[in-house]
Every structure is written in structure tokens, then in C-alpha cells.
Amino acid sequence: MSDADFVEYARAAAPRLRRTAFLLCHDWHLAQDFTQTTLAKLFVHWRRIQRRDSPDAYARKVLLRVFLDHQRRSSSRELVVEHIAEAAAPEDQPELRLTLLEAMGRISARDRAILVLRYWEDQSVETVADLLGISAGTVKTQSARGLTRLRRLLHTGAFAVHD
Structure with a gap:
């Protein structure tokens, strides 16, 4: 239940969270922001989360809320005309x-x-x-x-x- 446990979890979970965030928003930079926000929120409640059965389920829920909150707040959206994927197809x-x-x-x-x-x-x-x-x-x-x-x-x- 230490900060080191969180760092270990974050290193393992971050790539998966970022991929999921990308699928939601189609922007690698925004996906990285969503992932960082998610991990920051997890860190604040890490001791309580660790006692649960699945930190991954909690992380997924936080990521979705971060994404949906962003969608609601975005009154003016930037339209991406051409997108170059950073991941190999x-x-x-x-x-x-x-x-x-x-x-x-x-x-x-x-x-x-x-x-x-x-x-x-x-x-x-x-x-x-x-x-x-x-x-x-x-x-x-x-x-x-x-x-x-x-x-x-x-x-x-x-x-x-x-x-």
C-alpha cells in the first residue's frame, strides 16, 4: 500500500489505458492527457482502491468519466481534417x-x-x-x-x- 506499489501499477496500466483512451477520442495527445488525469485520480485514492478486487476496473471507470466529462465540457471542438496514426496498423x-x-x-x-x-x-x-x-x-x-x-x-x- 505504498507509493511504490502505485508506481508499479501505473507503469503496467498506462499503455493499456492510453490505447483505450485513443479508441475513445482518436487523438494520441488527448489520450495521453486522459491517461495522466486518470492516473492522478487513482493516486489520490490509491490506498482505498488497492483494497478493492480490481484496480483495473476502477481505472477503466475513471478513464471513461474523464473522457465523457471532456466531451460534455468541450463546447468548441477542434476538427481534425487529416489524422496520422501513431500506432502501426x-x-x-x-x-x-x-x-x-x-x-x-x-x-x-x-x-x-x-x-x-x-x-x-x-x-x-x-x-x-x-x-x-x-x-x-x-x-x-x-x-x-x-x-x-x-x-x-x-x-x-x-x-x-x-x-
Whole structure:
């Protein structure tokens, strides 16, 4: 229950939190800010968190709240016209990954959070409901609607991926 325990946890969890944050916001620098804010909040309550079963679940919940709070506060948003991914895309179909990331950026923040948690983080409906403070039924409905919106965007080709 020392600061050294937190440092060890933070070093191990930071890359995973940053990847999840990137999937939520599509900006590596903002993802880093979200990760740092999350870790700072965890540090403040570290002794209490450590007594829980899963610091990872608590960290995920804090990260989601940081992301959603940012979305609510952002009255004027910066529009990224062209985005260069900092992470390597899979070699077999990089354009598919870019297309999917672009489509994810066009759905609502809440839908994106639900889809990232359910299908990227592979969390259960109940876990997602608990993290977002909504009912399991809402998670199921929003998951289906989010996937439908994503499929519609991908099917219609409502955007172009730049070379």
C-alpha cells in the first residue's frame, strides 16, 4: 500500500489505458492527457482502491468519466481534417483500420464508449452498465444502435480515407 506499489501499477496500466483512451477520442495527445488525469485520480485514492478486487476496473471507470466529462465540457471542438496514426496498423489491411477509426469518430461519445468497452475491451454488459452508470438494457440497446450506425457509415462510405 505504498507509493511504490502505485508506481508499479501505473507503469503496467498506462499503455493499456492510453490505447483505450485513443479508441475513445482518436487523438494520441488527448489520450495521453486522459491517461495522466486518470492516473492522478487513482493516486489520490490509491490506498482505498488497492483494497478493492480490481484496480483495473476502477481505472477503466475513471478513464471513461474523464473522457465523457471532456466531451460534455468541450463546447468548441477542434476538427481534425487529416489524422496520422501513431500506432502501426495491421499489415494485411491498414486501410480497413483507418476506415473503422474514422467511422468510430463519427458516432456519439457515449456510443463509442459502449462499443469500445464491449467489443475492444471485451467487457460484459453488466460491467459496462456499472462503469457508465446505466442499466444493462440501455447498454444492449445502445450497443445495437451504435453498431447499426457504424455499419451504416461503413456501408455508405460517408467519408474517404486519405492516402
